[in-house]
Amino acid sequence: MTIKLKAFAKLNLLLDITGIMPNGYHYLSNVTQSVDVADILTVKAQKSDSFCCKTTCDNPDIPIDESNIVYKAAKKFSDKAGFYISCDIDIEKHVPLMGGMGGSSVDGAGTLYALNSIFDNILSEKEILAIGEEIGADIPLCYIGGTLYSYSNEKSSRIERITAVTDAVFLCIQPDFSCSTGTAYKMYDENHIVPYKKTKQFVGEIQEKGTVYASKDMYNIFNVLYNDKRIDDIKAELKKHGAKASEMTGSGSVVFGVFDSMEEAEKAKSELSFKYKTIFTCKPTKIGVVTL
DSSP states (O other): OEEEEEEEEEEEEEEEEEEEOTTSOEEEEEEEEEEEEEEEEEEEEEEOSSOEEEEEESOTTSOOSTTSHHHHHHHHHHHHHTSOEEEEEEEEOOSOTTSSSOTTHHHHHHHHHHHHHHTTTOSOHHHHHHHHHHHOTTHHHHHHOSEEEEEEOSSOEEEEEOOOOOOOEEEEEEOSOOOOHHHHHHHHHHSOOOOOTTHHHHHHHHHHHOHHHHGGGOEEHHHHHHOOHHHHHHHHHHHHTTOSEEEEOTTSSOEEEEESOHHHHHHHHHHHTTTOSEEEEEOBOSOSEEEO
16 A cells, blocks of 8 residues: 655744653653644655665665654664564655754654554554654654643653644755754753743743744753754844744754735745855745645
8 A cells, every 4th residue: 555645843932941850861841833834755664574665765865775854764664563574665855864854854754644544544643653752752743743832850751732823934044054953962062051941931922923923932941952053044134024033943053934824925035045055935824734
């Protein structure tokens, strides 16, 4: 059986580190929004006598060996389902890599969605999300999609769907430099930053007044840790060209501006395209994956 689907990217409207786990990993607080930039996956799978996953991709920068996230997702799905599978997965790449938009996580999420559909939803959503979390923290967020508030602490880890007024249009810029996530985490470990105090307020504002209104309280702790003037300059340019607010997504380096309308966002895109090679508009989506 073959399934073709879109796996949507995400933007972090809010991202905070709230502590360090005993194993050295970090507790996070997140508000994410799925957007209509998507990779297209074609997944063909059947039961087999041994596990096999062949991956193809139109982007030569994507590894197609066992290090690819779709291979890892397929293997863990097979292990959890309790039978071997043979699958062919083709990725048509559109989500930026190394940008903080879930560039690889969307493919892991799409793979799990497709395989579970092909095999009659043998695994529950809870089981699928647990597999995703083992591979990468963003996979469950990309799988569920929409507007989500997620957080982890010493007592629990939760993902909550938010009924939000998704009234914003986003203009995204990926600069020609990347950011070192490892360095940022090390900086946090050496000098903890007090958790952001407006997180609950931000979630309430999105629910009651919409993303555009709430955008004034967006926050990304990685932007604070990087303290990179180049990121701040892009944020300032987006606001100069009409964005209500601007922030970096994930651990970077994509920076996005929040606009009232597509007309305003496209106008800003036209004015900034001469300076940035990778610049694009996108709108919110209510889901993470959709079958074509």
